[in-house]
């Protein structure tokens with residue numbers, strides 16, 4: 001089973017404008033049109049069985065609406081293999097009740113984005129969310145490290161993650177982009193002994209530039225095979241989850257990239273879907 005644990009889609013009415021805005025911010029090229037239909041087509045082409053959509057609340061007032069929409073998507077979309085997490089914003093006043101509601105709605109977890117939400121990951125407002133998610137059995141997947149659209153801004157560094165997990169109760173925490181985008185040395189130094197999981201989104205190989213001349217060739221390089229394998233060995237393949245950041249990564253391309261790695265068949269199967277299948281309790 002192939003599961004992409006890190007994807008994004010937008011409502012049809014705003015997909016076009018949102019993608020345009022984000023691609024101009026990140027100077028990278030999208031691989032789908034940003035709609036659910038576009039993601040479904042990408043999955044069919046790549047042979048992905050399930051994609052998990054990760055919605056981000058950039059303002060507290062969006063939280064309930066996004067969670068309702070995500071729950072609806074899970075009810076309707078399960079058949080297409082497109083599922084969604086919920087979301088939370090650190091400044092949402094009713095965070096405690098809303099997290100309980102998220103669990104009641106049957107959502108398996110939430111997405112946090114400390115850069116877009118402009119709060120550090122070890123801030124008490126995130127710590128209380130992590131604690132509560134742990135109690136409710138909700139998975140937390142957070143953006144980690146730099147963001148391609150916000151040069152220089154890090155609100156979830158490996159150090160902040162370490163300080164956070166040391167202060168909260170047990171919680172299933174997935175760090176996107178192999179633990180911290182472009183902070184990979186620190187991730188490998190500081191986090192292997194914790195219980196965090198990593199997703200592979202937008203971390204291996206090279207970025208797909210928009211073609212506007214913003215990036216030089218060396219700017220496009222992400223992790224090479226050796227550094228990536230170093231991370232897999234440091235954390236163990238059972239803690240690595242396949243993700244693409246679609247539309248910002250191509251599912252077909254990312255799958256090929258993982259399949260080229262010197263992994264055992266068992267490790268490859270775990271990374272591409274086995275680990276996520278267990279975590280999300282999915283069956284075909």
Ligand SMILES: [Zn+2]
Nearest residue numbers: 006008201245
């Ligand atoms: Zn993402």
